[in-house]
Amino acid sequence: MNTTTITTQHINHSTASGAAKRSENFGTGRPPPSAARPSMYQIKSNGRPGILGRRQRNRKPDRKDAALEGKRFEQNLPTTRKPNIGVTNVSTVMTPTPVNRSTPMLMSNRDLPGPLSMNRLDDFGALHRLDDISAYLAEYSDTLFGRGIIMTKVVPSHAIACGRSALWVWMGDGFPDVIDIISGSHFRSMAYGRPIKTYDRCVPEGHMSTIAGLKVTSPTRTACDIALMSGATIPGKRRSELICAIMREYHISPAACLTILEKNHFWPNVPQARRFFKAVQYCF
Template identity: 40%
Template sequence: MVIDMNMQTNTLTASRNWASPTNRGPTGPSGPTGPAHRGPANLGSYGPTDRDATIETTSETLAKLGITPTPTAGRRYMTCAQTAAKPLLNDRDLPGPLSLRALSDFGTVSQLDAVSGYQTTHADTLYGRSTILSTLVPHNTTVCALTAAWLWLGGLFPNTVDVISRSHYRTIVHDRSIRVFNRRSPPEHLIRVGDTRVTTPARTVCDLVLLPELAEDNGDTVDRMVTDMMQEYRVTPDDCLTILDRNPFWPRVAAARSIFEGLTG
């Protein structure tokens, strides 16, 4: 059984009330200095020594009852430890509204929006990035495309949350829309990292090349992701061509094939 040490404060308050002028009764030998009106444990002459004795008595009483006092500070330290273990933080986890911005300026936290962000140290490892995504992506979806590339490579978090699903999501997640791809995903194209289901590096490369962004202004960014993915995880053009050959009806397959065929030449 656990009880807070605030019980001691209540005991001390009651002691002070007993010693207040309204409770002392008449002065003189029969007043608070006399034996008849001193109250329990001579609390009429309340002082530091009596206060310490009261605390000791309260602690002994609690011990006899089998109650273990738990200081409030202990709970606070436990909360701090739990907060430090969280991959994703919001302003309610921090001391004040400006803490998130300060931590972001120091590089401790990477902000996702005005009120939340993930701890930079968690994003340094593959498993750490998977724990961050497990709190962001919808349940029973597969991370793909730009979001999968972030899991495999790290770097800046993408502006969309890309998933494979048969559902549609209109909600905004940390100022980012959920972009859904309803594409065939056989088991050999999927892998689980921690609690996050994600496309394999080869399938992720294919999804990146099929993105409309590749032909837009930020195509250079996607192109660098493709190059980094192929080098980091030894994905060959033939690996991607095999996937595309088995899915000839995906959008922009012809353009993707020409890119990988150019890499084999």
């Protein structure tokens, strides 16, 4: 005899009706009718349903919340770590190092960390010493404008740099051992450990230039001043090398120098300078 099993499904009508009621109120912002009313000790919101109330909007975050927000929105700092494998489109924004432009061209021991720093920097070639306590930066002496500024600090005011001082401004190389100037005054004091030699000569407007505020004789006039110096001041071979170097650098013709000497024939050592320019006039 076959036995048939009959399964009876019992439906809980109360549960079904409650679900239907909850589905009607779902997403409307209103509580279902069966929800319990808030007690008198619960804080009521002053805003509209579904929107933060005034108290919640004006609530100050706690320290823990601020720490979490800081971790979530931390600044994207540049890093040198390699990206993980499989990560693409990684870009790093590097901020250039600010250049310190407050370093003076002429400095003393007080501008350096210690008394031995100047000796070390001089050995490395970063500085060139003027005396025991002063030096100038080597990078500034590589340009005409920089040499003009350095010589401005050395030459007395209202004076014109000439001779060896002007030659260093135009050509560079080693700083002169004597500061040659054109002035009506005499200076007995030393300038950065170097004596000041004064020449009382006329300088027309065409024989003078201005570099970084420094009044300096023109290259042609400087070549004439070097040629007028005696052998005791500059040896003859060295003097000829310096004159030829500045004439090649600034394309000076010997005829222009001879013209200046003819107009100032009363200067000392004019015959010596005239013989030199006549001897080299076929080389330029």
